Amino acid sequence: MKFTTQEMVCLNSILGGKNIFGIALQLPAIMIEEDYIRETQELLIEKGVLDKERHLTKEGAILIKLLDEYKKAEKHIFLNKSRMSLHKDGSMIIISKMKDGYEFQRQHKTAFIFNMLKQVSFLRNEGKPEDRMVEKVPFKEFELTLDDFKAEEIFVLKKFEKYSAVFEKIYCLKNSHGIEYELQKEEKKQINSWELRKVIQEIFELESKVEENVR
Numbered sequence: 001m002k003f004t005t006q007e008m009v010c011l012n013s014i015l016g017g018k019n020i021f022g023i024a025l026q027l028p029a030i031m032i033e034e035d036y037i038r039e040t041q042e043l044l045i046e047k048g049v050l051d052k053e054r055h056l057t058k059e060g061a062i063l064i065k066l067l068d069e070y071k072k073a074e075k076h077i078f079l080n081k082s083r084m085s086l087h088k089d090g091s092m093i094i095i096s097k098m099k100d101g102y103e104f105q106r107q108h109k110t111a112f113i114f115n116m117l118k119q120v121s122f123l124r125n126e127g128k129p130e131d132r133m134v135e136k137v138p139f140k141e142f143e144l145t146l147d148d149f150k151a152e153e154i155f156v157l158k159k160f161e162k163y164s165a166v167f168e169k170i171y172c173l174k175n176s177h178g179i180e181y182e183l184q185k186e187e188k189k190q191i192n193s194w195e196l197r198k199v200i201q202e203i204f205e206l207e208s209k210v211e212e213n214v215r
Contacts, residue, residue: 001047002101010040011049014056015068021076021163022083023095023102066093066106077203078158084112086205109204116200120155122173127194137188142170142181149174159203167203171196 003011009025012018044050049060056064070093073085081097092112095104117123146154149172159167168183171191180191180199191199200206 002098002103003047004043004101006036006040007043007047007049008102010037010044011064011067014064015071018071020067020071020095021160022078023097063104066104069093070095070104074162076160076163078156078160080154080156109206113200113204113206120173122176122178123193123197123200125176125193127192127197129195129198130192132189132191135188137181137186139183139186142186142188146172148172157199157203169199 005025008020008023012020012025041050041054044060045052045054048057049063051057069087070083070085073087073093075086077084077086077092083095083097085093086109087093090108090110091106092109093104093106094112095102153172153174155171155173157167157169157171158165165184170181170183172179172181173196176192178191178193178196179188180196181188
């Protein structure tokens, strides 16, 4: 189910209204607060999140629980427009920015990676560890090379622990050609499928190797 920014602001207000890590929710510059709240509540009633008395339904309570778990998590992973909280039981709360709003769900990390392997053909290629030459490239210069790749071939992957970045890299993947760019150090190097699957295994804290999902 998708939710507009307006609806997300309302849902978040139930949890006190503090920032949702990695998600920028902005209220309209001009609004009449009472009308805004009433209109948002009507939208949430239509979606079954609130009942006619404006109380949370069972579905609404589940939704708020997901949002609460995301906000309380100590580990978060950002992948392009998706924001994920990583939990000890292997589950993730995923909030994805869509063209017409936000969509969030709970999914086990192994299921997420399995779907990723199906969608990104680069990850299914053969490969082995190799010695790599690291090249120092200013970000502005690297940014110009992104025009050589389609949007679906570029992946911005970040990991945060207690809201502090511990991993920030960009991956450009085309056929069997892969590039890894580390944002903090401004370093670029080639990367193959095996090496990227190893990165994914470590970032998502997978117990089994990603290769097992390729077969």
